Amino acid sequence: MKTDVIIIGAGPAGIFTALEMIRRGSHKKIVLVEKGQPIEKRHCPKPQTGCCVSCRPYCHITTGFSGAGAFSDGKLSLSCEVGGDFPNLIGSAAAQSLIDYTDTIYLEFGADTHVEGIGNERDVRDIRKRAIQAGLKLVDCPIRHLGTERAQSLYTAIQHYLEAHDVELVFGWACENLIIEGETCLGVLLRRGGETREIRAAHTVVATGRRGADWLECLCAEHNIAHQPGTVDIGVRVECRNEVMEEVNRVLYESKLIGYPKPFKNKVRTFCQNPGGFVSQENYDNDLAVVNGHSYKDRKSENTNVSILCSHNFSVPFNQPIAYAQKVGEMTNMLANGHILVQRFGDILDGKRTWERELAQSNVRPTLPDAVAGDITAAMPYRAMINIINFIQAMDIVVPGFAAPETLLYAPELKFYSNRVKMDAALNTSISGLHCLGDSSGWTRGLMMASAMGVMMGRSLAKTE
Numbered sequence: 001m002k003t004d005v006i007i008i009g010a011g012p013a014g015i016f017t018a019l020e021m022i023r024r025g026s027h028k029k030i031v032l033v034e035k036g037q038p039i040e041k042r043h044c045p046k047p048q049t050g051c052c053v054s055c056r057p058y059c060h061i062t063t064g065f066s067g068a069g070a071f072s073d074g075k076l077s078l079s080c081e082v083g084g085d086f087p088n089l090i091g092s093a094a095a096q097s098l099i100d101y102t103d104t105i106y107l108e109f110g111a112d113t114h115v116e117g118i119g120n121e122r123d124v125r126d127i128r129k130r131a132i133q134a135g136l137k138l139v140d141c142p143i144r145h146l147g148t149e150r151a152q153s154l155y156t157a158i159q160h161y162l163e164a165h166d167v168e169l170v171f172g173w174a175c176e177n178l179i180i181e182g183e184t185c186l187g188v189l190l191r192r193g194g195e196t197r198e199i200r201a202a203h204t205v206v207a208t209g210r211r212g213a214d215w216l217e218c219l220c221a222e223h224n225i226a227h228q229p230g231t232v233d234i235g236v237r238v239e240c241r242n243e244v245m246e247e248v249n250r251v252l253y254e255s256k257l258i259g260y261p262k263p264f265k266n267k268v269r270t271f272c273q274n275p276g277g278f279v280s281q282e283n284y285d286n287d288l289a290v291v292n293g294h295s296y297k298d299r300k301s302e303n304t305n306v307s308i309l310c311s312h313n314f315s316v317p318f319n320q321p322i323a324y325a326q327k328v329g330e331m332t333n334m335l336a337n338g339h340i341l342v343q344r345f346g347d348i349l350d351g352k353r354t355w356e357r358e359l360a361q362s363n364v365r366p367t368l369p370d371a372v373a374g375d376i377t378a379a380m381p382y383r384a385m386i387n388i389i390n391f392i393q394a395m396d397i398v399v400p401g402f403a404a405p406e407t408l409l410y411a412p413e414l415k416f417y418s419n420r421v422k423m424d425a426a427l428n429t430s431i432s433g434l435h436c437l438g439d440s441s442g443w444t445r446g447l448m449m450a451s452a453m454g455v456m457m458g459r460s461l462a463k464t465e
C-alpha cells in the first residue's frame with residue numbers, strides 16, 4: 001500500500017498532525033496507524049474488578065485512539081515553560097504561539113472555557129514569597145482542565161472529525177519497523193499477530209508516546225537515526241488531605257515548583273497535581289506497574305496528589321536511562337508483589353516500613369486501595385531518595401503540613417522521555433522523510449506540548465503540497 005503521509009501512534013501528537021493538515025486544506029492521503037483500539041472500544045476493567053488486572057496485550061489507559069490522553073486527567077498546560085523541551089528546538093515565542101493556537105482547537109472540540117491558575121495575584125505573591133524562602137522556583141502555568149470524562153468525549157469528537165475527513169484510521173496494527181534505504185525512510189512494516197503489512201509513504205511520522213520509547217530507542221540504534229540519551233525522571237507520588245493543599249489548589253490549581261536540593265543539586269520538581277484526585281496505577285507492556293494520578297471533573301476525593309520527580313541524566317560509560325529507571329521500578333514492584341508501594345513520610349524519616357494497619361490511623365486514606373504498604377527506601381536509589389526527602393521538606397515551607405508524618409508516598413513514579421531524536425527546527429530527523437513527534441521523540445512530556453508539536457508537523461506537511 002502507498003500513501004502520502006503515514007502517522008504511527010494516535011496520541012495527541014499524531015492526531016493533531018492529521019487535524020492540522022486537514023485544517024490547512026491539505027489533500028494528502030493520510031494513514032494513521034494505532035496499535036490499540038478506537039476510543040469507544042477502550043475500556044479499563046478496574047472499576048469492576050477493583051484492582052488492575054494487567055490487561056493483555058496492552059493497557060487501555062495508555063493505548064488506543066488519543067493515546068495516554070483519553071484516559072488522562074486532561075490538564076492542558078498553557079505555558080511553554082511546562083511540558084517538555086520542545087521550546088528549546090523552535091524557540092519559546094514560536095512554542096507559545098503554537099500552544100495558544102492549539103488551545104483554540106481544544107476549545108472548538110468542547111474543552112471547558114474556564115482556565116485555572118490565573119488572577120489571584122496577591123495570593124500568588126504570598127506563595128511565591130514562601131517558595132523563595134524555601135529555595136524553590138514557582139512557575140506560572142495557567143491550566144485548562146478537561147477532566148477525565150470530558151477528555152474522552154473531546155477526543156471522540158476528534159476521532160469522528162478525522163474519519164469524516166477521509167483520514168484512514170488503522171487500529172489493532174503495531175508498527176514493527178521502519179523501511180529505510182540508505183538515508184531515506186520509505187515507509188513502515190506493520191504487524192497484527194502473525195500477519196504483516198507494508199505501507200510506503202513519502203513522509204513517515206513516528207509519534208508512539210512514552211510506551212513506544214524503548215521501541216524507538218532500538219530503531220534509532222538499528223537505523224542510525226541521530227539521537228542522544230534522554231532524561232528519565234524517578235520519583236514518588238505524594239498524597240495528602242485537601243485541607244493541607246487548600247491554598248495552592250485554590251490559587252494555582254497546580255503548583256509547579258522546581259528546586260535543586262542539596263547535596264546533589266539535581267533538578268527536582270512537582271508534576272501533575274490532582275486536587276480532590278485519585279492515585280492510579282498504569283502497567284507497561286513489560287509488566288512494570290507505575291503510579292500516576294487522575295482527577296475527575298465531578299467525582300472528588302478528600303485528598304490531593306502530586307508527583308515529585310528527580311531528573312536523571314547519564315553520560316559515559318552508561319547511557320541507557322530507560323533501562324536504569326526500569327530496574328528501579330522493577331525492584332519497587334518486587335517489594336510490593338507486583339503492585340505499587342506506599343509508605344508514610346514519617347516512617348521514611350524514622351527508618352521503618354509502613355504497615356497496612358498503620359495506614360488506617362491517619363487522616364489521609366490512600367485513594368489507591370491496592371497499593372501495598374511497605375518500604376520505598378529499600379528500592380529507591382540513595383540519591384533520588386535524598387532529593388525527594390529534602391524537596392518535600394522545602395515544600396513544607398510553601399505548603400505547611402506537606403511534610404507531615406502521615407503524608408503518603410507511592411512508588412515507583414517513573415517518566416520515560418525516550419532518547420531525544422535529533423531534529424532541525426522543521427522536525428526533520430537525520431533520515432530523509434522521517435519525523436518523530438511527541439513524548440517518544442524526547443521533546444515533549446505533556447498533552448498540550450505533544451499536541452502543539454503535532455500542529456507544527458501538520459503545517460509543515462501541508463506546506464509540501
Ligand SMILES: Cc1cc2nc3c(=O)[nH]c(=O)nc-3n(C[C@H](O)[C@H](O)[C@H](O)COP(=O)(O)OP(=O)(O)OC[C@H]3O[C@@H](n4cnc5c(N)ncnc54)[C@H](O)[C@@H]3O)c2cc1C
Pocket residue numbers: 008009010011012013014033034035036061062063064065066067068069071072073074075076077173174175176207208209210211212215272282292293437438439440444445446447448450
Ligand atoms: C494516566 C496519565 C495521566 C496523564 N495526565 C496528563 C495531564 O493531565 N496533562 C498532561 O499534560 N499530560 C498528562 N499525561 C501525559 C500525556 O498523556 C502525554 O504526555 C501525551 O499523551 C503524549 O502524547 P503523544 O502523542 O506523544 O503519545 P501518547 O499519548 O502516548 O500516544 C502514543 C500512541 O502511540 C501508540 N503506539 C505506541 N507504539 C506503537 C506502535 N509500535 N505502533 C502503533 N501504535 C503505537 C500507543 O498505543 C498510543 O496510543 C498523562 C499520562 C498518563 C498515562
